[in-house]
Amino acid sequence: MDISQFKNPYFIGFFMAFMIGPVFFMLLKTSILKGARAAIAFDLGVISGDISFMLIAYYGSRTLLEKIKDDPRLFLVGGLILVIYGLITYLDKSNKKEIDETNVEVPKANNYFKLFINGFFLNFINIGVLAGWLGIMVVIGPSLDMDPNSIFWFFVKVIIGYALTDLAKILLAKQLKKKMTPLVIYRIKRAMGVVLIIFGAFLMLKAFIPLEEIMDNVS
Structure with a gap:
């Protein structure tokens, strides 16, 4: 896997769209x-929840990131957040039982506003999603020199990748439901x-060793 793909906004959007959970x-x-x-x-409600998390991650970390954006320790912080998030995802005991999709209730009427609100809150209460966006912000923000315009368009592309992936899931829902067994x-x-x-x-290694040197040793 090419690590540079993780700086591709469309790839990030695709990856985040496949974080399995009640939203899925x-x-x-x-x-x-x-x-x-x-x-x-x-x-659209789910995506609004993600946009809220992006804003929280950006404004919550902006001052600190601007101060230390040229400090290699920034990669240590961002990498640590992602490692912890990854460990939680990997070791989560509930994964073995998995969410019973029969318990996920869908409103009986086609109340689009209610569906929007349900999507927003179902996503927003998942604090792990915030950790993911914070880790991405810590890595991406300084690489874009904390320029608000560059960061804005980067995350617009992330949302486009996320939305297109979700649209594909919607259109392929019946096929995915059959294949997504608990195992x-x-x-x-x-x-x-x-x-x-x-x-x-x-990323944590990059705090001490240039990424190019790491990739040369791997290859």
Whole structure:
């Protein structure tokens, strides 16, 4: 896996869209039971929750990142956040049981506003998502010199990648639901945890060794 892909905003959006959880099941179930429009309304709420987390991550860390943006220890902090997030994802005991998608309730009426609100809050209460966006902000912000315009457009591209991936999930909901068995989901979540741990470890190493030297040794 090319580590440079993690600085590709569309790849980040794709990756974050596949963080398995209640949002994943709710999106599939809404699409199957209520149709694509209802699922899109729900997904817009989910994306709004992610945008809220991005804003919190940006404004919550902006002052600190501007002060230490040229400090290699910044990579240590960002890498540590991602490693911890990856460990939590990998070691989460609930992964073995997995969320029972039959317990994910979809509103009976096609109330698009209610679906939007449900999507927003179902995503917003997951503090792990905030940790993920904070780790990404710590890594990406300084690489863009903390320029608000560059950061804005970077995360616009992230959201586009996220939204397009979710749209594909909505359109392929029936096929995905059949294939996403508890064992498959368990393996996907653990694999995502491993990816986050590896990437976080690379970032922590970058605090002491130039990334180019690390990649030369790996290759």
